[in-house]
Amino acid sequence: MSTSTAAVLHGPKDLRLEQRSLWAPEPGQCQVEIKATGLCGSDLHYYLAGRNGDFAIRSPLVLGHESSGVITALGPGVATQYPHLRVGMRVAIECGIPCRSLNTDGSERTKDDACKHCSSHRYNLCKNLRFCSSAKTFPHRDGMLQHKVNHEAWCLHPIPESLSYSQAALTEPLSVLLHASRRAGICPPSSHSSLVESSLTSYSSSTASCSPISAAGKKILVFGVGAIGLIACALARELGAESVCAVDINNDRLAFATREGFTFSDSGTGTSTFCLPLPSTTKSSPTPESTAEPKEHELLRRAKENAARALSVFDEPDGFDIVFECTGAESCILMSVFCAAVGARVALVGMGSPSVSSFPISFAATREIDLIGSFRYADTYREAIDLLSGSHIFSNPELDRDVENPDHSDRNDAHDGAAAAHEPKDTAFSRKLAKLVTHRFELSQTKEAFELLARGRDERGGMVIKVMIEVL
Structure with missing residues (x-):
């Protein structure tokens, strides 16, 4: 029996390279050789603490869920059931495995027993879903930081030759923001179902979205410009937002967001980024008023003040139409509500604080601010995949804007050139996201890759955004 190398987490910072038996794929599965896996914030939490929020590892776990690879073997029945898949095909790997409203023998459940979430194309909410690299369920389902893996065929999505494996690995974090944007109502609902046998059948469903609104003319604010926040900015711009602004505590990341055209502002004197000041560590003598005020009121007061400063810097006194909260930090969650305009929507994307003190519920209710879980x-x-491959998937005139021209100056004459005739107009989106990959390691260097991600700076002082484990 052949073996496969895997980077296995046994506890906090206890990551070991191990040889594991490689079984033949089961019915309905394919064997995939992993070519690229991006390290995510949740992976880092598991590596550093052995847990991610409430989910602690209870047995050795292979991390990694932002992956792409090549099919090396088909399990029984795959050639017939999934004729679009074949050995040698390059694929992006979807790592959430819901029940699909099927019994353990593969037969469909009766109407009364059907999974309402899988049946309504919201399979991310399936109560029986198992997610590769997550400790939420037990036994855990291993992730993709291994040489080869057997995986459900319906979760494998073909990618074109023009897309590199590292670009294809960005399909997963981009999916997070596509879903959040649909939940926020600024992105059209999907026209493709992942749960059908061929993964190619079109369908019409809007159950996962709020009532749709166009991104055109909307002002978007993003909290946090790590990889997820930067993708939120890029997608909002691709959808045709009027302006995209960002808040973070890291000036270098904000400078990167501005320099590379992830953020932009049309508000005249306003800028597109705001660096959130860290709370003072100096203890001042308490006043009678401050000692009488509960701590949570202080958090709320500071959030309101910081929001006012940010809106002043952005020159957006009325607030933003859509806010993507991508940090999960309590201070930013509170601040996002105060930065929202009347009738705005706040999409909660970041996974962090399990609860928030003194939430401004009256402020949100009287201004009809919608809080959107994602x-x-x-x-x-x-x-x-279509977006990363340079295809047009949104019918929006704003897509003709040159997304690499932050000041919205007139487009050049590239469309008249011979090269432009062979390049879709929106490949700038894919090139922009490719810049997020700042560091690359081999599987044998996974521990070093996690340590670098934890530091946030390399030995030359370079900023770390997305670390990719690749077959180099």
Whole structure:
């Protein structure tokens, strides 16, 4: 029996390279050789603490869920059931495995027993879903930081030759923002179902979205410009937003967001980024008023003041139409509500604080601010691959804007050139996201890759955004 090398987490910072037996793929599965896996914030939490929020590892776990690879073997029945898949095909790997409203023997459940979430194309909410690299369920389902893996065929999405493996690995985080944007109502619902046998059948469903509104003319604010926040900025711009602004505590990341055209502002004197000041560590003598005020009121007061400063810097006194909160930090969650305009929507994307003190519920209610939960994704991979491949998938005149021209100056005459005739107009989106990959390691260097991600700076002082484990 052949073996496969895997980077296995046994506890906090206890990551070991191990040889594991490689079984033949089961019915309905394919064997995939992993070519690229991006390290995510949740992976880092598991590596550093052995847990991600409430989910602690209870047995050795292979991390990694932002992956692409090549099919090396088909399990029984795959050639017939999934004729679009074949050995040698390059694929992006979707890592959430819901029940699909099927019994353990593969037969469909009766109407009364059907999974309402899988049946309504919201399989990310399936209560029986198992997600590769997550400790939420037990036994855990291993992730993709291994040489080869057997995986459900319906979760494998073909990618074109023009897309590199590292670009294809970005399909997963891009899916997170496609789903959040649909939940926020600024992205059209998917026209493709991932749960059908061929993964190619079109369908019409808007159950996962709020009532749709166009991104055109909307002002978007993003909290946090790590990889997820930067993708939120890029997608909002691709959807045709009027302006995209960002808040973070890291000036270098904000400078990167501005320099590379992830953020932009049309508000005249306003800028497109705001660096959030860290709370003072100096203890001052308490006043009678401050000692009488509960701590949570202080958090609320500071959030309101910081929001006012940010809106002043952005020159957006009325607030933003859509806010993507991508940090999960309590201070930013509170601040996002105060930065929202009347009738705005706040999409909660970041996974961090399990609870928030003194939430400004009256402020949100009287201004009819919608708080939108967003968890992973469903039916997003096809559109994500199309976007990364340079295809037009949104009918929006704003897509003709040159997304690499932050000041919106007139487009050049590239469309008249011979090269432009062979390049879709929106490949700038894919090139922009490719810049997020700042560091690359081999599988044998996974521990070093996690340590670098934890530091946030390399030995030359370079900024770390997305670390990719690749076959180099």
